[in-house]
Amino acid sequence: MPLETAYLAAVVLAALVFAYTNGFHDAPNSLATAVSTRALGPRAAVIMAACMNVIGAFLGEGVARTISRDIIVQPQGTDGLTVLMAALVGAVAWNILTWYMGMPSSSSHALIGGMIGAALASATSVRWSGVATDFALPMVVSPLIGGFLGYAVMLAILWTFRSASVRRTNRQFKIAQSVSAAAMALGHGLQDAQKTMGVVVLALIAVDVHSAASAPGGDGYDVPLWVVCAAAAAMALGTLTGGWRIMRTLGRRVIELDPPKGFAAESTVAVVSYATSFIWQVPISNTHMITSAIVGVGAARRLSAVRWGVAGNIVAVWLATLPGAALVAAAAFYLLDLALPG
Template sequence: MPLETLSLSAVLVAALVFGYTNGFHDAPNSLATAISTRALGPRAAVIMAASMNVIGALLGEGVARTISRDIINPPEGPSGLAVLLAALIGAIAWNVATWYKGMPSSSSHALVGGMVGAALASTTTVQWRGVAVDFALPMLVSPLIGGLLGFFAMVAILWLFRRTNVRRMTRGFKIAQSASAAAMALGHGLQDAQKTMGVIVLALIASGYQSSYDVPMWTVFAAAGAMALGTLTGGWRIMRTLGRRVIQLDAPRGFAAESTVAAVSYATSFIWEVPISNTHMITSAIVGVGATRRLSAVRWGVAGNILAVWLATVPGAAVVSAAAYVLVSTALPT
């Protein structure tokens, strides 16, 4: 088998493994709040989220084009495929390590960090303007938006239902939270499955199989299937951190947090076509809705640990990917 074909196969397999780890690592984003408030049972929640992940993956490809076009520009041939393989290895390693520790972190940031790290370790061009505008800016702004929108959404709910019986309101919001959890899972598929698609498109371009940034339909189904399979395996370690350790949620607050994340996911996917972190969004939204109770209700020590992992994700994945590139590149012909 020619080296280039073998390299492409390795990248495709690694991309689907990344999509799988993305699914089980980020499944708690759309499940933790609904399960912790008992709006959904664990089995029903996982099946619902996996199904909505697939549907979301089929709804667009703008984020995939951004990932494939605006972050790095790998050369054609085995050297470019080696960069992509190393980037995926770094992202997968970071996902598995943070999952093992039960800490929420962004698969999106791990992927982009891995791409930049592998590119810097090689002769690949990093498109710094794209990294700044299409990645770094949304990375910084989206958690702030999530926290503020979550806070104001919860304030609005408290005002609108201020004369409603608490038990009746909670029962009604448990039903509503089933819809908001599904909407968030749809946004997760819309955002995160496309990142796997974007790397596969880059691999196809680097190997000469296509010249455009269009996403082939088989790529869409492969990425969606890998993510859904990962979601079906759960991710219970991280789910406990998000659902209970940051703040004890009730159904109205769970609904407000999930609705906030779903709305921002749709806007960034369809309007701006930029990647965001659903992990960052749901965590900041949970903090925002929790702050309407009282600031001391938020377990700031846990939130601080999550923030530390966020800040370490891009450089951590970049270092691992750079080391992986050094190892992978030794297999290339001189």
């Protein structure tokens, strides 16, 4: 029993490490546009994003429920903890690799890829119907929606302010960007902190620490308050450390941003994040969303404004995320299974 308790603590710690890497990896999503257009200074942007991440974490648990219920069958006992530990190793490793490369990728997709890879390696059943409806479909559709909405919002801004002074318009949108960046950071906390919560709840249920009524299929599902607080704090701490490599790619290399473009992209992501969290309760990638929104915003003025080579490299990393994290998680499961007693 003491060994099981220690193992549970290790899995919870690994989940919080994932939340931390999610914070510094995905912080550029809500910071890059506002910082690159000088709507916010780097320090103010980081503090604002961390605070909004914390607030967002307390606003719902529908995505956490989806992560814990609809991706893999509930793992049990210490074997279940091994599956979850391997999944987290795969997700964290992928986050660190892509952060080092300075490439935006999805922490959400890395986590789900890790869960699928570890489950397959351990012969744990994967809920493929849930993967299809709650992961694959949003993965494909949300970037398309982000690009289309970014394009539409930018066209509306260009038409509305077609006769206005460029300098005055930029000054007004710098102020508006402070609001849209905060709204996007809130959506990031709402979406991504819940993914860590879902894994922690799976671990608690695996060793009967959490109520049996909270198991997948039960009616009493809930996320303990301490799990919400821990996930929020870990993500906020990660956000405070920044993520400047990825910020440079999003803020300067895809298109040259100005305040109206930044506002259009951030507003698009905020709206979709709230809709998917509160209405459909499915996980989406804020990284995919902001990148596709930036591309849509740039294309609204002219297609040549988008650096398509950079955009293509980002898409390649997206496509590699799930299988890459899954392979690392599968290898981690085999190593953990050999190393752990019993």
